[in-house]
Every structure is written in structure tokens, then in C-alpha cells.
Amino acid sequence: MILGVALGESAPAVVAVRDGAASWPVPRGVARTASRACVAADLGGVRPAAVAAIRVGGPCPEALRPVVEPGVATIVRGGHSVTGRPLAPLDTEAVRRFAATCGLADFAVTATGSPMLADHELEVAAIVAAEVPQARITLSYEFGYPGLREREADAIRNAALGPEAGRIADDVARELPGVPAYFARTGGGLVSAHYFRRFPLTCDRGAAASLARGRAALRERADAASGGGGDAGPGLAEVPDGVAAAYGAALGRPEAHVERIVLARGRAELDRVLRDARDEALTRVVSAGAAPGSAAIDEITVNPLSYLPDGLYRVRVTAGGRPWAG
Incomplete structure (x- = not known):
């Protein structure tokens, strides 16, 4: 039995799914x-x-500084060009001072050029971890967008959601011990609790996505039943949105995406960086909860970047797999 749970402002909706058919309500003992x-x-409505946002790059006008509400931000020297060329040495002392004095534990780090070369973001993370051992650190390169401000906004949002995601994961673990x-x-699919704690932004609108999937699946079952395909369970109109979202969640499987900016001068080099991206996606989907032997690449897209030097590509790899649990 797979349990689908939809969290909302009121009591959670819980469904039990066996062979694609949903039943509810589910007694606590059965759920466990x-x-x-x-x-x-x-997570859109959570506080x-x-x-603490750290941007690694050059000076900028006040209007273009990192936007953090609530929180604090700084800009330190460093970063790389879009082709990976160093723009300036990383100001490690500035990073250390900020980390030691900001008084916060949730950090978002964004460096210019990091989708191409993430060295400065990784170095900042190491400094922050040394200064603030309890720090939770989001690095913007893991979101892959070429635009600095887009990556920065997502990194800050991800860091801001971290504590609430941890609370939700803890609540689920307490309510369903051992499950x-x-x-x-x-965007569809599932991630493990560990992955959810680290990248809560990937699940920012998980209920809305699950509702759409659940409604579509219920409609398919109703259509099959009307054609003599079997028992579809409750009628589509009778199923509340909270229940449909829980059903949709239960139908998912682990998925993960990797998005990178790569420099490849020739087919052989492009093949090499694509292999690296595929390997990273497979590793990430296992971290997201897929059974290692089931992890597989679902899709690869490669697009040259316009108005930039030749050989720059935006690579996106999607991997999926069967849940290791159940």
C-alpha cells in the first residue's frame, strides 16, 4: 500500500492506494x-x-543589489565570466567576516559565472561552514540558470524555505514512524525527505502539481470504467481537491534535473560534458529516492546560447527511477 498525503490549512487529506485504486479515510494504524x-x-504561504545572502562578483548599483526580505546581504569580490575565466580572486576575508557576524544560519550563495564554473560558490560554502557549523547553505549553481539575478532569487527562496521544510519533514516522520x-x-515526480530538506524550492507548488496529476488519473479511471474497464472507485465529481492531490502524489516516482552551462569546442568535448551531466543527474535522482538500479535518463536537451561565444551550451538532463521504498 502506498500512502498519499496532501497538506493544507486544515487537516491533511490521506488516501491509501493499492493497484492504482484509492480509498479513504485511512485509519492511523493502517497508514503506519x-x-x-x-x-x-x-510552500507559497509559509513564513x-x-x-544571509552572499553574492560573489563586482560592484553594482544599489538597485541591483541582492534582494533579501527578511535577512541581510553582502557583495564580495570574485566570480567568473560565462566562459569560466576568473574575473577576480575571491575575497575570502570578506566572506569570513560576514559569515561570522551576520548572526544567521541560512545562507544563499551566488557567484557570477557559477553555472559554468562553481569554484567560488564552493569555496564560499566551505568558509561559511567553518565559521557557522550549523549553517544551511544553498548554492545557486545547483539551479543552473545562466542569469545571475534569477539564480540568486531562487537560491535565496530555497534558503528561506529550508527551516519550514525541515519542520514539515519532521512532522511527517513523527506521524508515520518508519514509513x-x-x-x-x-514540475511532477517525487523527491526523498532528505532531498526535500535540502532543495525545498523544488517542491514549492507540489500540491498544485499533484492535484493536476490526480484529477487526470481519476478521469482516466472513470473513462476506463465507463467503457467496461473495471471499477473506477468514487465518481470524479465526488472526489475533493484535497483527496485528488493526495492521490496524484501517490502516483509519482522520483525525478531529478540537472541544468548546466557548458563550454565545448567540438563534438568530442560536448560528448564528454554530456556524459558528466548524465552521471550527475543519475546521482541526483538516487539522492532524490530512486533505487540505484532503476535510475535512468528520461530526457536530454542541448541548446547553444545565443549572442555569446561559440561553444557555449545550456544542457538540461532529466532522470527518473523507481522508489527504493516499496
Whole structure:
């Protein structure tokens, strides 16, 4: 039995799914025997945590500084060009001072050029971790967008959601002891509780995505039943949105995406960086909860970047797999 859970402002909606058919309500004792729990939540309404944002790059006008609310921000020297050329040495002392004095534990780090070369973001993370051992650190390169401000906004948002995501994951673990938990992604699919804690932004609108999937699946079952395909369970109109979202979450499987800017001068070099991206996507989907032997590449897209030097590509790799639990 797979448990689908939709979190909302009122009591969670919980469904038990066996062979594709959903039943509810689910007694607590039965819920705790599930092979896995798939949780759908929307994080848009949660109170964000205060974030310490570090941008690595050159000076900029006040209007273009990092936007953090609530929290504090700084800009330190460093960064790389879009082709990976160093723009300036990283100001490690400035990073150390900021980390030691900001008084916060949730950090978002964004460096110019990091989708191409993430060295300065990784170095900042190491300094922050040494100064603030309890720090939770989001690095913008893991979101892959070429635009600095877009990456920075997502890194800050991810860091701000971290404490609430941790609370949600803890609550699920307490309510369903011993039941492996997965969380619904915004774009479809699932991630493990560990992945959800680290990248809550990937599940920012998980309930909305699960509702759409659940409604579509219920409609398919109703259509099959009307054609003599079997028992579709409750009629589509009778199923509340909270229940449909829980059902949709239970139908998901682990997914992960990797997005990178790469420099490849020739086919052989492009093939090499694509292999690296595929390997990273497979590693990431296992971290997201896929059974290692089931992880596979679902899609690869490669697009040359316009108006930039030849050989620059935006690579996006999607991987999926069967949940290791249940």
C-alpha cells in the first residue's frame, strides 16, 4: 500500500492506494503500515526564514543589489565570466567576516559565472561552514540558470524555505514512524525527505502539481470504467481537491534535473560534458529516492546560447527511477 498525503490549512487529506485504486479515510494504524508515503504540499504561504545572502562578483548599483526580505546581504569580490575565466580572486576575508557576524544560519550563495564554473560558490560554502557549523547553505549553481539575478532569487527562496521544510519533514516522520517519505515536486515526480530538506524550492507548488496529476488519473479511471474497464472507485465529481492531490502524489516516482552551462569546442568535448551531466543527474535522482538500479535518463536537451561565444551550451538532463521504498 502506498500512502498519499496532501497538506493544507486544515487537516491533511490521506488516501491509501493499492493497484492504482484509492480509498479513504485511512485509519492511523493502517497508514503506519504503508510501504511509503508521498506528500504533496504548497510552500507559497509559509513564513520565510531570514537569509544571509552572499553574492560573489563586482560592484553594482544599489538597485541591483541582492534582494533579501527578511535577512541581510553582502557583495564580495570574485566570480567568473560565462566562459569560466576568473574575473577576480575571491575575497575570502570578506566572506569570513560576514559569515561570522551576520548572526544567521541560512545562507544563499551566488557567484557570477557559477553555472559554468562553481569554484567560488564552493569555496564560499566551505568558509561559511567553518565559521557557522550549523549553517544551511544553498548554492545557486545547483539551479543552473545562466542569469545571475534569477539564480540568486531562487537560491535565496530555497534558503528561506529550508527551516519550514525541515519542520514539515519532521512532522511527517513523527506521524508515520518508519514509513519512508517522499515529497511531490512542483514540475511532477517525487523527491526523498532528505532531498526535500535540502532543495525545498523544488517542491514549492507540489500540491498544485499533484492535484493536476490526480484529477487526470481519476478521469482516466472513470473513462476506463465507463467503457467496461473495471471499477473506477468514487465518481470524479465526488472526489475533493484535497483527496485528488493526495492521490496524484501517490502516483509519482522520483525525478531529478540537472541544468548546466557548458563550454565545448567540438563534438568530442560536448560528448564528454554530456556524459558528466548524465552521471550527475543519475546521482541526483538516487539522492532524490530512486533505487540505484532503476535510475535512468528520461530526457536530454542541448541548446547553444545565443549572442555569446561559440561553444557555449545550456544542457538540461532529466532522470527518473523507481522508489527504493516499496
